Amino acid sequence: MIPPALLDRLRQARHVVVLTGAGISAESGVPTFREALTGLWARYDPLELATPEAFARDPELVWNWYAWRRELVGQSRPNAGHEALAGWPARFPRFTLITQNVDGLHQAAGSREVVELHGNLGRVRCSGAGHPVPDWQRLDGAPPACPRCGRLLRPDVVWFGETLPAAALQSASEAAADCDVFFSIGTSSLVYPAAGLVEDALGRRAIVVEINPAETPLTVHATFVLAGPAAGILAELTAHLAEQDG
Numbered sequence: 001m002i003p004p005a006l007l008d009r010l011r012q013a014r015h016v017v018v019l020t021g022a023g024i025s026a027e028s029g030v031p032t033f034r035e036a037l038t039g040l041w042a043r044y045d046p047l048e049l050a051t052p053e054a055f056a057r058d059p060e061l062v063w064n065w066y067a068w069r070r071e072l073v074g075q076s077r078p079n080a081g082h083e084a085l086a087g088w089p090a091r092f093p094r095f096t097l098i099t100q101n102v103d104g105l106h107q108a109a110g111s112r113e114v115v116e117l118h119g120n121l122g123r124v125r126c127s128g129a130g131h132p133v134p135d136w137q138r139l140d141g142a143p144p145a146c147p148r149c150g151r152l153l154r155p156d157v158v159w160f161g162e163t164l165p166a167a168a169l170q171s172a173s174e175a176a177a178d179c180d181v182f183f184s185i186g187t188s189s190l191v192y193p194a195a196g197l198v199e200d201a202l203g204r205r206a207i208v209v210e211i212n213p214a215e216t217p218l219t220v221h222a223t224f225v226l227a228g229p230a231a232g233i234l235a236e237l238t239a240h241l242a243e244q245d246g
């Protein structure tokens, strides 16, 4: 059930910002990170797989773990939540979609402009100079060498201890500081700086809507809490918005 007061606020909204996390892709079969039992960090140690030190220590292990995740995502399809959000730019005067996900499922659903805070599994870059390398061979085993300098290629994702891509963080921060409605969807709201964006929005008195089946540190601060899986809630919300248009 979508609160009518939320639909009213959305009808008047000038700039809607959406921040998504792993939960938006959970119904596509992509594992989240922090959920007990099924979360990736319940089964794997991030310090051994998702840090620059881990890559320096054992590049093959890290490369293959990301190759496995890339394959998993390759078998996944966007769900009704990604699809609903792909239509939102047409519904509001201004709309910004920010994601912490590296799975590319928003783009696969048709979202054109996605601010990717943590990179994208589908891309690789040089572990030395950092330049993107568009042509590389998808082989298992050791990471391929950079065609320009011979250093190892690495996934173009943000690892623990690394800074976020500056342009993406700036776009996200500007959008959060400018919006009048901020949606936090499928994220545990624990990882900064992404988790700080909603704090900026709250500070500017934006309406904050959380969509998540579980409570997070944001829940008590949210203006509206839609407790449940994102796909059905976003489909329902979008259907209401479409009714208003008609």
Ligand code: OAD
Binding pocket: 020, 021, 022, 023, 024, 026, 027, 032, 033, 034, 035, 039, 050, 100, 101, 118, 158, 159, 160, 185, 186, 187, 188, 189, 190, 191, 211, 212, 213, 214, 216, 228, 229, 230, 231
């Ligand atoms: P988490 O795994 O921390 O949180 C996933 C959230 O999704 C939880 O709050 C779940 O309750 C919620 N969730 C699960 N199923 C859902 C569903 N069907 N609909 C809506 N919500 C659902 O994932 P993130 O918050 O995305 O960073 O994690 C943030 C960052 O931590 C990731 O980007 C990754 C990780 O370490 C890097 O790899 C740099």
